[in-house]
Amino acid sequence: MDHYITAFGRINSTQASRNGKRFWSNQEGLKLADSLKAIYKILGMNYLKFFKMDEMSKLGVLGAEILLKDLNLTYQAHEIGILMLTSESSLFTDQKYFETISDSQNYFPSPSLFVYTLPNIVMGEIAIKNNLKGENICFVQDQFKSHLLFDYANYLLTRGSQKALLLAFIDVTKNDYECFMILIENNIKNNFGSFTSSRIEELYCNE
């Protein structure tokens, strides 16, 4: 069965966009935390758990919201999976957690930071928010790899258990952040091209 890219989105330090259309510009030069809050508001979200998440999970949850917000996916929960790739992994939060344990005079390891010191937690947060009970995998590579995301997605889609997949590239560092997501379905409506490695690369690079 052929698969298509049915939505894509991006958040970075200058903008947020859906299907190539910018809906937020960081004109005030907001820092990470404030940008995430601004995008949350623009998306009209009302999800208090959001404020408990680390930055990487917030970014991922916003990215998923951009794609899934107005779509009525009719698949069953266990038929929708999430694949992610990151190069920074959870290091931004690892450093924050490390600060809670690095001073023996002020040693209070934080459980709510520790739980986010795994990069795949963002998929758990997206899964909970959107009730997605399908496959998940998290790769950590030096940069965006369209062929790796394609190969893994293709493997899952070909064998049939997964009807839709959210593919994500998420990175947060001290000075920068990026979230790029695409939705793959076997639905020809509203399509932004056939699901191929080169099309993913094109969408990632060209926007």
Next chain:
Amino acid sequence: MQEIYLIGESMISALGSSLEIHQEKITQNSSGLQIHSLGISETELPLGLLNWALLENDFQALKLNETYSRFEKLMVLAAQQAVAKAGIDPSSPNCIFIISTTKGNIELLDPKHPLHDQSSRIHLWSSAQQISRYFNNPNEPMVISNACVSGVMALNWGAELLRMKKYETAIVIGGDIISHFVLSGFQSFKSLSAKACKPFDRERDGLSLGEASACIVFSRTQLADIALLAGASHNDANHISGPSRTAEGMYYAVKDAISYAEIDLNQIDSISAHGTATPYNDEMEAIGLQRLGLQNVPTHSLKGFWGHTLGAAGIIESAALAWSMRVNALLPTCGFKELGVSVPIEISDTISYKPIHYALKLASGFSGINSALIFKKS
């Protein structure tokens, strides 16, 4: 589904650094967990620590000098052992390295660490490159960091890459070491037991952490008695740090894996559970096994031997499972005495022998993810 063969394995844990010592200790039902006091809090805890002083001889024999972190040395050693058994060329372009770890070189965050200045090496991809470069492998290593299911998922992906004919062989290495970072985190989570962990037992009250490294080498063409047939994973979408009460994700993961393996649930002869010995995990697995109709299939957890070894867990436990299939052994669950889950499942407490044709490996992890693998003996 095409069979992908296991042609070399290695296990390095608190039990020792050879396959033979693991087989001996598991047969004797003898735990490697010992009381240690570590970290700033210096609480006495049972841990599955490696004998680093002894391992140093192995590292030196492999010329692993101080430019390698102890995590990388351990991973290289595990790979070296498995590659030697498999008799393959790890420098071949037809060979791929897949690394499974949760925290890799996290110790490098500490400014006092000698490799702290090697800032890129704290990145899992960079550390993975250091490992595969040792073997002069020309391909970019893949890193899977998916909490406690990392190892199981890395094995599944390694096998799948061979099915896709992208490579001839895959070297799948899993490892994590006990760092102050990880230990303090699990302490803050109150998930560590004061006694050596007791999977599925009435008195179980938490997990024991362990450090380990293990490697499985896969081949598409070089036949072997044990093969990986299929695997699958599903998220519970329930809670980021607690399993589903209904074993939702585990149920679908096993269902899918069985269906891709093209076998029936009633063909499973042996189950290697995740079995961390936390109250919720073991209860969830028991419920899942019952939902699947697998409550009478002999099930073991190996965490009582070497602790919860995080990124190594899926690989070291699969390596042990593969050996148990070869010798037709149902493995003991070290630390288990009396069933303490709400549904009756069949936990093996001592080693016993029975023909094993198909076995199921389970794993579950933070973020709500559950994975399953199906192995076959021919």
Next chain:
Amino acid sequence: MDELIHQLKIEIISCLNLEGLSPEEIDATQPLFNEGLGLDSIDALELIVLMDKTYGLKIVEASKGKEIFYSVGTMAKYIMENTKS
């Protein structure tokens, strides 16, 4: 006591990132977990850290935690009874 309760509310909101909630909106007798404020198991662990870090009270037994963290009121009572001023 009232001052302690108010102080605790502020600390809880801050340490658990209860966005948009003001101290006045939390009733001292309202359950913190489940049907009340809807806190979860990770919040409970973070409250244990709060008690240790701010009030020097170490809560070791999880079973005791359930009573102590029932509401802001029970937390304040526990602090009053266990700190010497």
